[in-house]
Amino acid sequence: MNRSATFELTLSRFIRAPREKVFDAFVTEKGIKAWMCPRGMGIPQASVDARVGGKYRVTMRSRDGESFTAGGIYRELERPKRLSYTWAWEGKDMPNMETLISVSFAERDGGTELTMTHSGFPDQALCDSHRQGWSSSLNKLVDTLDARGSAATVTLLGAPPSTYTWTARMGLAEKGVKYTMQEAAPHTPEILALHPFGRVPALRDGDIEIFETSAILRYVDEAFDGPHLLPQNIRDRARAEQWVSAINSYLYELMVRRYVLQYIFPKGKDGKPDRAVIDASVKEIGERLPILEKAYGERAFLAGANPTLPDFFVAPILTYVEKMAEGKQLLEPFPKLRAALKAVQERPSFRESAPPQKG
Ligand SMILES: N[C@@H](CCC(=O)N[C@@H](CS)C(=O)NCC(=O)O)C(=O)O
Numbered sequence: 001m002n003r004s005a006t007f008e009l010t011l012s013r014f015i016r017a018p019r020e021k022v023f024d025a026f027v028t029e030k031g032i033k034a035w036m037c038p039r040g041m042g043i044p045q046a047s048v049d050a051r052v053g054g055k056y057r058v059t060m061r062s063r064d065g066e067s068f069t070a071g072g073i074y075r076e077l078e079r080p081k082r083l084s085y086t087w088a089w090e091g092k093d094m095p096n097m098e099t100l101i102s103v104s105f106a107e108r109d110g111g112t113e114l115t116m117t118h119s120g121f122p123d124q125a126l127c128d129s130h131r132q133g134w135s136s137s138l139n140k141l142v143d144t145l146d147a148r149g150s151a152a153t154v155t156l157l158g159a160p161p162s163t164y165t166w167t168a169r170m171g172l173a174e175k176g177v178k179y180t181m182q183e184a185a186p187h188t189p190e191i192l193a194l195h196p197f198g199r200v201p202a203l204r205d206g207d208i209e210i211f212e213t214s215a216i217l218r219y220v221d222e223a224f225d226g227p228h229l230l231p232q233n234i235r236d237r238a239r240a241e242q243w244v245s246a247i248n249s250y251l252y253e254l255m256v257r258r259y260v261l262q263y264i265f266p267k268g269k270d271g272k273p274d275r276a277v278i279d280a281s282v283k284e285i286g287e288r289l290p291i292l293e294k295a296y297g298e299r300a301f302l303a304g305a306n307p308t309l310p311d312f313f314v315a316p317i318l319t320y321v322e323k324m325a326e327g328k329q330l331l332e333p334f335p336k337l338r339a340a341l342k343a344v345q346e347r348p349s350f351r352e353s354a355p356p357q358k359g
Contacts, residue, residue, distance in 0.1 A: 008119035158201030169353035243310035
């Protein structure tokens with residue numbers, strides 16, 4: 001190892017699994033293949049000779065087919081308590097350094113407290129990039145060993161009646177990602193800890209924290225296997241992003257805040273909805289819906305033949321609009337929009353993610 005190397009990282013995780021199982025996930029081919037790469041990557045090859053002085057080698061592959069191989073030598077194997085091994089990348093484009101990984105496995109509350117130290121980095125940038133990589137890999141380790149799967153690492157914080165929370169839940173369900181739903185209202189301390197503007201939803205994946213629904217679902221789309229939430233060709237993907245942005249910027253405020261919420265939280269005289277505000281919003285919604293109708297063109301959904309992110313953003317909003325006094329009449333003149341909405345409303349992801357019905 002390079003003597004001038006001084007940078008190191010330490011990460012810990014509690015895993016609801018016995019120490020032996022966690023230890024074996026580091027030193028068996030099957031175990032390593034299940035987790036030892038960041039989310040969004042896979043391990044096509046791993047070889048292991050788990051004895052002191054024995055070698056291991058791991059090849060990681062990104063979705064776009066790029067491969068990265070690391071390997072090293074076991075220095076210490078004390079199952080199920082301690083493990084240490086060297087770590088070096090192969091290939092001329094990879095950092096030329098041999099580093100050391102030490103892992104301890106302690107029993108706690110019927111599970112395992114894992115502490116990993118990776119030392120010997122020649123600079124902070126390499127140390128930080130490895131911290132990110134290991135942090136994401138350890139999320140996968142937890143998912144694999146905990147009976148709850150990814151619901152052990154992925155938590156969505158939000159308020160089920162909120163349209164954005166509904167959209168985020170739909171995206172997670174479409175992708176087939178198990179998650180824990182933590183109910184939290186906007187501007188509460190739990191939300192403010194993750195979202196500096198206090199809005200819902202926010203997502204935590206291990207120690208990775210994300211706010212803004214489109215960023216959350218972008219992350220979910222790239223980090224997990226499962227059907228794509230965005231179109232795969234450049235033009236349609238740009239179109240999908242365009243409509244997500246347009247819905248957020250030009251439709252949500254009008255349809256939800258200035259219309260639906262006027263009924264749900266009336267602020268007019270005698271606790272009734274403010275008629276003037278509602279009338280003005282209805283007029284404006286009537287002017288904007290033709291833009292949305294036109295957007296479908298010959299497509300069944302906003303960015304192509306299949307529902308993608310913009311459809312998951314707009315459906316909860318239009319579902320609320322549809323339920324208000326003027327809603328049916330407002331949507332009536334727009335057959336393409338109604339057909340797309342109905343198709344999304346019929347998806348299991350939409351129904352499973354819907355806010356609980358009152359009464
Ligand atoms: N741009 C945010 C918007 C989130 C948002 O506005 N959420 C609403 C609930 S649907 C909220 O938190 N409202 C509380 C507030 O505005 O104070 C996103 O995409 O996540």
